[in-house]
Amino acid sequence: MARIDYCDTSKSNERTKEILGKNRNANLFRMMAHSPSYFEQYCRLGGAIRHRGELDPVVRELAIIRTGILCEAPYEIVAHKRIGKNIGVTDEQNEALENWEAAACFNEVQRAALAFTDEIIRLRRPSDATFKAIAAKLTPAALVELQLAVGFYIMTSKFLETFDIDMQPVEQVV
Structure with a gap:
């Protein structure tokens, strides 16, 4: 069981809800959503790592x-x-x-x-x-x-x- 409660996403801003939806509301992201600005930047960098660049x-x-x-x-x-x-x-x-x-x-x-x-x-x-x-x-x-x-x-x-x-x-x- 997680050490703190997951973010109550019903209270999240629209951008956070949008990112969560794109990421299947996975528990990792529901926890990160406590800090919307960090969460958004984390997902931006993670997306670049997984979907852009030339590394095989x-x-x-x-x-x-x-x-x-x-x-x-x-x-x-x-x-x-x-x-x-x-x-x-x-x-x-x-x-x-x-x-x-x-x-x-x-x-x-x-x-x-x-x-x-x-x-x-x-x-x-x-x-x-x-x-x-x-x-x-x-x-x-x-x-x-x-x-x-x-x-x-x-x-x-x-x-x-x-x-x-x-x-x-x-x-x-x-």
Whole structure:
């Protein structure tokens, strides 16, 4: 059960209600709606990360799911495994993300992105070797997008866990 009540969206402004409707009134967003201005900007950046840019969507989703795993955020893992599957992440890849280093189902770019993700979360910063490996495979724009996606979903995972956001049926999780 969430640590505080979800926002009473019947009292929300029209823009907040509109954004909530576009996001299926998911519990994550119902909690964020307590701060309408932050909520709107969060959704704007999240939309850019997920729908704009040049980073391969499969690479992005693998990194996001791995971020959820390392941040121990089940809501995030469930949501993005579903999203990933819809854009080309295989069931085998979804299952292998816990122990991706031992799995053969990831290509070189995906493996470099997962190593980069792991080090962003586990270390102060990625090692030079890990950074060079992913930088050799991505454009500067895609590299920036990957780092921002991981950072954004670290924040999201920590938000979910801080407020103990309740899971929802898979078809409703965003």
